[in-house]
Amino acid sequence: MSKAKKVIFVIVEGPTDEDALSSVLKQIFSSAEVHFHVIHGDITTEDAITANNAKSYVAKRIAAEMKKYAYKESDILQIVHLIDTDGAFIPDNLVKTRTEKGIQYFEDHIETGEVKYIQERNQKKSSVVASLCSTGKMKSSIPYSIYYFSRNMEHVLHNVATELTDDQKVELADAFADRYEENPMDFVAFIESEEVAVPGGYTQTWTFIREGTNSLNRHSNLRILFEQENLKSTD
Template sequence: MRKKAMIFILEGPSDDTSLAGSLKYIFSSSRIEPLVMHGDITSDRTITNRNIIKRLHEEIRAFCNTKFLTKSNILRIVHIIDTDGAFIPDDLVQESPDCSQIVYSEDNIRCSSKQNLCRRNHIKQQNVQKLLDTYKIGGLSYSVYYMSSNLEHVLHNRINLSDDEKEQLSYDFAEHCMNKPEYFIQLMTSKAVYIDESYRESWDFIKSGKHSLERHSNLALCFHGSFGYESINSQ
């Protein structure tokens, strides 16, 4: 019998390289299909909370066509996003005209234009809230999880990396998990990362104060029901 597919929507190639092997290990009873967006749809200036679901549906439908996937053989859609500190109060955004790029810490964000960065954060907040209020896309079960403040922060406890550094770390992480497949589960359920709350409560947590700059993820909530974890109805 052919396995049903789980579509994982990922922001970039490094996410795919880092996570694909571990996701296949965790969800071994399913067929893992990574949909790489090559960007953050939640902070795209052409995307609003009025069209984000439509745009995602278009991306998913086109992806399914290339993979010859039909609704009947898709189990669910899991969307993994970076928080990018988007939920912090505006006063934690500091303007430094000499900044050539956005600089993140666990306490604040420094950038060349506070106005532009706050605008980005507000757009992302609205778009993420729309995703949280969405349980199905095209009739398929949908849920969204976060890496905070981004993937490398969660996996490596490092931020402000170059693209080359991200790429190298992704290959190193994938190799490490291939040799020790349980490592990813241990990391994502560790006290250093895991938010031990319900799905909604984990989102309430990351949206408060400066938590979206800190090292957290609720992705492990998606693992429940695999490897003997107690199944939960997190919605």
């Protein structure tokens, strides 16, 4: 049975992404059904994913979720895919060696004990994202677009650039939801502000984030989502 409302299908990496954004997006797009699909990971760096199969992999995930919830293709208004950049578009020479285990992000470089691994991760992520950015549609006719938080969601939404525990991420997500649930247009104003917004069209914002060290700094192109004509009135 066809749904009463058109569906905005939102793909996110983790549950705290949904916790932070679900209530505010449902308020902003109140005449649509906003459906979150949590991947529980980063599609763009999964071992089995390449630039050549990324679109088909995402399409399969979407198809399985649509079947689960009895959505037809005609029910889906837009597929919105949200990712973190993780500094992945910086030049290889800006991935530097550190003696400690783990990875540390700075505004102009990354330090890690596994330089080659992170360089390869970055190259893979960059190629997969480039493929998904050029996709345009999923299945035969569903509009698809991908937006970024750089270097990650907590960096953009809270200006927290340090590594966080899962509990800390939950606390920040809950605080964010509480702040904007009743004032969703304040969130739109924030995401459109010079503080985080990347100017230009969709393609230009993706060109920008791939340049230099931009993918390590605090940027997002999510403002474009709120400018799309087909989402301004979903009745």
